Amino acid sequence: MIEAVGLTKSYGKTLAVDNLSFSVPTGRVTGFLGPNGAGKSTTMRMILGLDTPTGGSALIDGKRYRDLHQPLRTVGALLDAKWVHPNRSARAHLQWLARSNQLPAKRVDEVLEIVGLTAVANKRAGGFSLGMSQRLGIAAALLGDPQVLLFDEPVNGLDPEGILWIRKFMHRLAEEGRTVFVSSHLLSEMALTAQELVVIGRGKLISQSSTEDFVAQATENTVRVRGPQLAALRSALGQAGVSIRDEGESLVVSGMDCADIGELAARTQTVLHELSPQRGSLEEAFMQLTGDSVEYHTEIADGPTPATLVPAGK
Amino acid sequence: MTLLAVERIKLFTTRSPWWCTLIALVLTIGFGALMAGTSEENIAPLTIAATQFGYTFGLVVVMVMAALAITTEYRFSTIRATFLAVPNRPTALIAKATVVAVLAAIVGEIAAFGSWGIARLMKPNVDLAINTAYEWRAVAGVGLVYGISAVVAVAVGVLLRHSAGAIAVLLIWNQLVEPLVQLIPKVGDDIHKWLPFNVANKLITGNPDPSTRDVLQGPPPSDAVLGPWPALAAFAGFAVVLFGIALVVANRRDA
Amino acid sequence: MTTLLATERIKLFTTRSPWWSAFLALGLTIGFAGLVALNHNGGPLRVEHSQFGIQFGLMVVTVMAALAITTEYRFATIRATFQAVPNRTSALLAKTTVVAVLAAVIGEVAAFGSWATVKVIDGGGPELAITTGADWRMVAGAGLVFGIAAVIAVAVGTLVRQSAGAISILLIWPLLVENLVQLIPGAGDDIHNWMPFTVAGRFLNGPGPDAPLSAWGSLFYFAAVAAVLLLAAITAVNKRDA
Ligand SMILES: Nc1ncnc2c1ncn2[C@@H]1O[C@H](COP(=O)(O)OP(=O)(O)O)[C@@H](O)[C@H]1O
Ligand SMILES: [Mg+2]
Numbered sequence: 001m002i003e004a005v006g007l008t009k010s011y012g013k014t015l016a017v018d019n020l021s022f023s024v025p026t027g028r029v030t031g032f033l034g035p036n037g038a039g040k041s042t043t044m045r046m047i048l049g050l051d052t053p054t055g056g057s058a059l060i061d062g063k064r065y066r067d068l069h070q071p072l073r074t075v076g077a078l079l080d081a082k083w084v085h086p087n088r089s090a091r092a093h094l095q096w097l098a099r100s101n102q103l104p105a106k107r108v109d110e111v112l113e114i115v116g117l118t119a120v121a122n123k124r125a126g127g128f129s130l131g132m133s134q135r136l137g138i139a140a141a142l143l144g145d146p147q148v149l150l151f152d153e154p155v156n157g158l159d160p161e162g163i164l165w166i167r168k169f170m171h172r173l174a175e176e177g178r179t180v181f182v183s184s185h186l187l188s189e190m191a192l193t194a195q196e197l198v199v200i201g202r203g204k205l206i207s208q209s210s211t212e213d214f215v216a217q218a219t220e221n222t223v224r225v226r227g228p229q230l231a232a233l234r235s236a237l238g239q240a241g242v243s244i245r246d247e248g249e250s251l252v253v254s255g256m257d258c259a260d261i262g263e264l265a266a267r268t269q270t271v272l273h274e275l276s277p278q279r280g281s282l283e284e285a286f287m288q289l290t291g292d293s294v295e296y297h298t299e300i301a302d303g304p305t306p307a308t309l310v311p312a313g314k
Numbered sequence: 315m316t317l318l319a320v321e322r323i324k325l326f327t328t329r330s331p332w333w334c335t336l337i338a339l340v341l342t343i344g345f346g347a348l349m350a351g352t353s354e355e356n357i358a359p360l361t362i363a364a365t366q367f368g369y370t371f372g373l374v375v376v377m378v379m380a381a382l383a384i385t386t387e388y389r390f391s392t393i394r395a396t397f398l399a400v401p402n403r404p405t406a407l408i409a410k411a412t413v414v415a416v417l418a419a420i421v422g423e424i425a426a427f428g429s430w431g432i433a434r435l436m437k438p439n440v441d442l443a444i445n446t447a448y449e450w451r452a453v454a455g456v457g458l459v460y461g462i463s464a465v466v467a468v469a470v471g472v473l474l475r476h477s478a479g480a481i482a483v484l485l486i487w488n489q490l491v492e493p494l495v496q497l498i499p500k501v502g503d504d505i506h507k508w509l510p511f512n513v514a515n516k517l518i519t520g521n522p523d524p525s526t527r528d529v530l531q532g533p534p535p536s537d538a539v540l541g542p543w544p545a546l547a548a549f550a551g552f553a554v555v556l557f558g559i560a561l562v563v564a565n566r567r568d569a
Numbered sequence: 570m571t572t573l574l575a576t577e578r579i580k581l582f583t584t585r586s587p588w589w590s591a592f593l594a595l596g597l598t599i600g601f602a603g604l605v606a607l608n609h610n611g612g613p614l615r616v617e618h619s620q621f622g623i624q625f626g627l628m629v630v631t632v633m634a635a636l637a638i639t640t641e642y643r644f645a646t647i648r649a650t651f652q653a654v655p656n657r658t659s660a661l662l663a664k665t666t667v668v669a670v671l672a673a674v675i676g677e678v679a680a681f682g683s684w685a686t687v688k689v690i691d692g693g694g695p696e697l698a699i700t701t702g703a704d705w706r707m708v709a710g711a712g713l714v715f716g717i718a719a720v721i722a723v724a725v726g727t728l729v730r731q732s733a734g735a736i737s738i739l740l741i742w743p744l745l746v747e748n749l750v751q752l753i754p755g756a757g758d759d760i761h762n763w764m765p766f767t768v769a770g771r772f773l774n775g776p777g778p779d780a781p782l783s784a785w786g787s788l789f790y791f792a793a794v795a796a797v798l799l800l801a802a803i804t805a806v807n808k809r810d811a
C-alpha cells in the first residue's frame with residue numbers, strides 16, 4: 001500500500017507536482033498515467049525518498065521510505081534503466097545492492113535467472129541494449145523480494161516482445177499478492193497492464209478509478225449509421241437533439257444508442273446498410289482529458305473533487 | 315568559414331565556456347587587483363610584470379575549457395552528430411580548435427590588460443606605462459600563450475576523449491611534472507629547459523630589461539634557452555605536432 | 570556500518586578507476602624515484618631524495634577519490650545508492666572511509682616503494698636508512714596524508730557533483746593557489762602558512778623553524794580541514810534532492 005497525501009514539489013518556479021493525493025492498493029497493478037512532464041517520475045522519486053517533497057508526504061505501508069530498515073526488502077523500484085555504472089558488470093551491480101541490504105549473495109543469481117540475464121551477467125552494463133538494461137533494472141528491483149514495486153515507464157523504447165514480457169511480468173507480480181505501481185504516458189498500454197489507474201496532468205490528480213471505469217468514461221460512445229437515403233433519419237435525429245457527424249457515406253451519431261436509432265429508422269422508414277456501435281480512440285480521449293488539465297481543474301475547482309469527476313470504480 | 319560558425323555556435327550554446335571565461339577573468343584580474351592593492355613602494359613595488367602574476371590561473375582554466383569543448387562532445391556522443399554533418403574529420407576538428415583557440419586568446423588579452431588596467435586604476439601614482447618590447451610581451455603575450463595552450467588542450471582532449479582524464483593530464487603536467495622535473499639530479503634542469511609550458515613562459519617573462527624591474531617581481535622567469543619569440547614558435551610547433559597526432563588518431567578511430 | 574563498508578568496497582573495486590589510479594600513482598611516484606636515483610651523483614642519497622615524486626601519487630589519488638563520488642552523480646547510481654541506503658550520512662561516510670583507506674594504502678606502497686627503489690639502485694648508505702622520527706614521518710606518513718587528502722576529494726566531489734569541476738578545483742588549489750598566495754605582498758606568507766596542503770607537506774618534510782604548527786599539529790590541522798569539508802558535504806547531501 002502506497003499512500004500519497006497532498007504531495008507537492010516545486011523546482012524553482014516549476015510546480016512539478018501539485019497537491020497530489022492518491023493510494024495504491026495491495027495485490028493489484030496500478031497504472032500511473034499522465035502525459036510527458038505530468039510529474040510521474042518526480043512523484044516516484046518522492047515516494048522513494050530521493051527528492052524531498054516541498055509539501056505533503058508519501059508513505060509506504062505507513063512509513064516514510066527513509067525510515068524503512070533495509071528498504072530493498074520492502075520496496076523494489078526501477079526508475080531509470082540507465083542508472084548503472086557502465087563499466088560495472090550486471091552481476092557486480094546487483095552484488096553491491098544485495099550487500100547493502102544484507103541479502104544473500106545467491107539471490108543475485110536467482111534474479112539474474114528470473115530476468116534471463118544469466119548468460120551476460122559478467123558483461124559491462126554499459127554495453128547492454130535498452131531491453132537488457134531494463135531487465136537488469138527489474139532484477140535489481142526484485143532483489144529483496146519486496147512486496148511493493150515501482151516501475152517508471154518500463155516499456156519505453158522496448159520492442160513488442162519486451163513489452164509483452166514486462167506486461168506479463170507485472171501481472172505475475174500482482175498475482176503473487178504484491179503491490180505494483182507502474183507509470184506510463186500511453187493509455188492503450190495501461191489499459192492492457194493495469195487494473196487500477198491514477199491519472200495526473202500537469203502535476204494534479206485527474207482521477208483515480210478502476211481501468212474499466214476510466215476507459216468507459218473516457219471513450220466517447222458513438223454509432224455508425226450507413227444507408228442509401230439518410231436524409232429523413234438525419235432530420236429525425238436532429239430533432240432528437242443528438243450530435244451528428246458526416247463520415248464519407250455514413251453518419252456518426254453520438255448521444256443515442258443502437259436500439260433507439262434502430263427504432264427511429266423504422267419510424268422514418270429508412271433502409272439501413274449498417275448500424276454499428278463505435279468505440280472512440282483511447283488515446284484521443286486521454287489527450288482530451290489531460291491535454292488541458294489545468295483548465296479542466298479551474299472548471300471544477302468549486303465543484304466536485306477530482307476523484308469524483310470520473311466515478312470511483314468498484 | 316561555415317565550419318567556424320558551426321563550432322562557434324556549438325561552443326557558445328553550452329554553459330561551460332561562459333563559466334570558464336568568467337572564472338578565468340575573475341581569478342586573473344582579481345589576483346592582479348590583490349597584487350596592486352597590497353604592493354608597497356619599497357618592499358614589493360608594483361611593476362607591469364607584477365600585475366601579471368595571476369596569469370597561470372587563467373591559463374589552467376582556459377585549458378580546462380578547451381579540453382571540455384571536445385571531451386563533452388565525446389561524452390554526449392555529439393561528436394557523432396558532428397562527424398555526420400562534417401564527414402571530413404580533420405576539418406571539423408581544426409575548426410573547433412581554431413574557435414577555441416581564438417576564444418582562449420581573447421580571454422588571455424582581456425585577463426592581461428584587465429589585470430594591468432585594474433592595477434593602474436588602483437595605483438595611479440605608479441608608472442605602469444607599457445613602453446618596452448619586454449613590457450608589451452609580458453602583457454599582450456598572455457593571449458598568445460593562452461591560444462596555443464588551448465590547441466594543446468583540445469589535442470589532449472581528442473586523444474583521451476574523457477574529461478577527467480584530459481583535465482588531470484593537462485593540470486598535472488603543467489603544474490606538477492614540469493616543475494618537479496627540475497628535482498632530478500644532473501639532467502633535470504636540462505630537460506626542464508625544453509618542457510613546453512616552461513618554453514611558452516619565456517615569451518612573457520624572458521629578456522626583461524634589468525633597468526625596469528627585478529627579475530623576480532613578476533611570474534617566475536623561464537629558464538628556457540630560446541629567445542622569447544623563438545620560444546613561442548617552439549611552443550606553437552609542439553601544439554601543432556600534438557594536434558596533428560590527434561587528427562590522425564581521430565581519423566582512424568570509430569567516432 | 571560493516572555492511573555499508575563492504576557495499577562501498579564492492580562498488581569501488583568493480584570499476585576500473587582504483588586499478589588505473591593505483592597503477593598511475595605508483596608508476597609515477599616510484600618511477601620518479603628511480604630517475605632521481607639513476608641520475609644522482611655527488612653526496613649520498615638521503616631519505617628525502619626518494620620522496621621527491623610523492624606529490625604525483627597524491628594528485629592521482631585525489632583525482633581517483635573525487636571520481637569515486639562524481640561518477641555516482643554522473644551515472645545517477647547515487648540514486649540507486651540512496652534507494653538502497655536511505656541514510657545518506659552513513660552511505661557517504663562509508664564511501665569516504667573505503668576511498669580513504671585505499672588512498673592510504675596506495676600512499677604507503679608509493680612511499681616505501683620509492684624508498685626501496687632508490688635503495689636498490691643506489692645500494693644505500695646510512696643516510697638512506699629510515700631511523701629518526703622525521704624519517705618515518707616522511708615515508709610512512711605519506712599514507713596518512715593520502716588518506717586525508719582523499720577525504721577532502723570526496724567532500725569536494727560531493728559538493729560539486731561534477732568530475733571536471735571537482736578535479737579542476739582539487740588540482741588547481743594545491744598546485745597553483747597555495748603557491749601563488751605567497752606572492753601577495755605582506756599577508757602572503759601568513760596565508761600560505763595556513764594553506765592545508767602546504768601544512769600537510771610540513772608534516773611530511775618537517776615543519777621548519779618558521780612554521781606555526783608542529784609536525785603532528787600540521788597533520789591534525791590538515792585532518793580538521795578535511796573534517797569540516799566532509800561535514801559540509803554531508804549537510805549538502807542530506808538537504809539536496811538526490
Ligand atoms: N530536477 C528537476 N529540476 C527541475 N525541473 C524538474 C526536475 N525534475 C522534473 N522537473 C520538471 O517537473 C515536471 C515533471 O517532470 P517529470 O516528473 O519528469 O514528468 P513525467 O515523468 O511525468 O514525464 C517537468 O516540467 C519537468 O521539467
Ligand atoms: Mg518520467
